[in-house]
Amino acid sequence: MTAIPSPFYILAIESSCDDTAAAILNNDKLLANIVSSQSIHTKYGGVVPELASRAHQQNIVPVVNEALEMAKITKGQLNAVAYTQGPGLMGSLLVGASFAKGLANGLGIPIIPVHHMEAHVLAHLINDGRKLPEFPYLCLTVSGGHTQIIQVNNAFDLIILGQTQDDAAGEAFDKAARILQLPYPGGPSIDKLAKQGKPNRFVLPIPKAPAFDFSFSGLKTAFLYLVQNGTKTDADFIQNNRADLAATLQYTIVKYLMQKFMLASKETGINRMAIAGGVSANSELRNELLKLENQGKEVFIPPFAYCTDNAAMIGITAYLRMMNKNIDKPENKQLASARLPFGA
Numbered sequence: 220m221t222a223i224p225s226p227f228y229i230l231a232i233e234s235s236c237d238d239t240a241a242a243i244l245n246n247d248k249l250l251a252n253i254v255s256s257q258s259i260h261t262k263y264g265g266v267v268p269e270l271a272s273r274a275h276q277q278n279i280v281p282v283v284n285e286a287l288e289m290a291k292i293t294k295g296q297l298n299a300v301a302y303t304q305g306p307g308l309m310g311s312l313l314v315g316a317s318f319a320k321g322l323a324n325g326l327g328i329p330i331i332p333v334h335h336m337e338a339h340v341l342a343h344l345i346n347d348g349r350k351l352p353e354f355p356y357l358c359l360t361v362s363g364g365h366t367q368i369i370q371v372n373n374a375f376d377l378i379i380l381g382q383t384q385d386d387a388a389g390e391a392f393d394k395a396a397r398i399l400q401l402p403y404p405g406g407p408s409i410d411k412l413a414k415q416g417k418p419n420r421f422v423l424p425i426p427k428a429p430a431f432d433f434s435f436s437g438l439k440t441a442f443l444y445l446v447q448n449g450t451k452t453d454a455d456f457i458q459n460n461r462a463d464l465a466a467t468l469q470y471t472i473v474k475y476l477m478q479k480f481m482l483a484s485k486e487t488g489i490n491r492m493a494i495a496g497g498v499s500a501n502s503e504l505r506n507e508l509l510k511l512e513n514q515g516k517e518v519f520i521p522p523f524a525y526c527t528d529n530a531a532m533i534g535i536t537a538y539l540r541m542m543n544k545n546i547d548k549p550e551n552k553q554l555a556s557a558r559l560p561f562g563a
């Protein structure tokens with residue numbers, strides 16, 4: 220372990236998809252966490268990569284300045300700059316990576332590339348007064364691009380126990396929302412609507428995948444057929460059943476996620492269970508996880524600010540990496556990588 224002086228200010232930048240985010244940490248303590256979400260994509264029903272990178276270019280300087288102001292420090296006081304190296308949209312990643320590199324070089328301080336999915340998992344270790352998980356813990360990471368069950372042995376030893384073979388859980392929410400003519404991103408709209416619906420009016424099949432893996436593409440197709448068949452006999456099927464359809468979809472996705480997560484807990488004997496990623500903002504998933512406390516599990520549910528994409532998680536990962544690795548040789552790494560493998 221490398222001893223890190225205090226204060227040690229880290230500026231973290233996240234720009235892998237459609238949120239431009241900056242955070243400031245002093246060691247593992249969060250001082251500022253700013254996110255600028257790009258509304259431009261709503262009218263296209265999904266993220267348009269070229270528009271995302273252009274919006275990042277416009278947002279990055281104001282977002283970083285806002286984070287510095289909130290943390291009450293100047294650029295000159297920064298000790299390191301962390302950024303998301305991948306995975307993500309290449310154009311979006313490059314905006315954050317180039318900015319981070321330029322700033323770090325200009326200030327003569329280290330630059331720390333961070334893996335986006337590892338950061339989602341390690342967001343649980345941000346020191347903000349919450350109870351932090353001890354090791355080992357399991358993390359169900361559910362986002363718009365990934366669905367993984369991770370065994371976290373320590374901050375540097377993360378093992379993927381299982382993952383989706385096709386679509387991500389967030390994609391299933393987003394695609395179903397599109398079928399229901401709900402705005403993008405679909406997850407929050409479905410979550411809200413499902414509260415007024417009956418989850419047992421319709422039935423969707425629980426997908427099949429080996430061991431701790433997932434598959435969501437069949438579920439999306441089953442949902443599409445359910446809606447298409449209903450529309451054959453009732454032209455207003457969607458309007459008349461929107462809340463029940465949303466509730467059914469959410470119930471099925473959450474049940475499936477929980478089944479696999481419980482299986483992983485049983486097989487590994489690890490009873491500390493955490494959730495991460497955008498879909499971990501889902502109210503039903505959070506409720507189901509909370510119920511596990513009655514079954515002797517220790518449950519870790521992140522604040523909403525750490526669920527969807529944010530830079531605080533990039534900052535804490537950089538801090539933890541710094542304690543263990545030589546971060547003065549980032550030139551050994553690619554600046555950014557759209558398909559960065561886990562553990563790279």
Ligand code: KG4
Nearest residue numbers: 362363364389404406497498500501527528
């Ligand atoms: O982690 P994230 O912000 O970005 C990625 O790295 O993908 O996750 C975004 C995903 C989207 O698919 C969005 O629909 C989903 O998280 N999401 C939700 C909720 N809030 C966001 N899904 C279900 N329920 C929610 N409340």
Ligand code: ZN
Nearest residue numbers: 362496497528
């Ligand atoms: Zn994410």
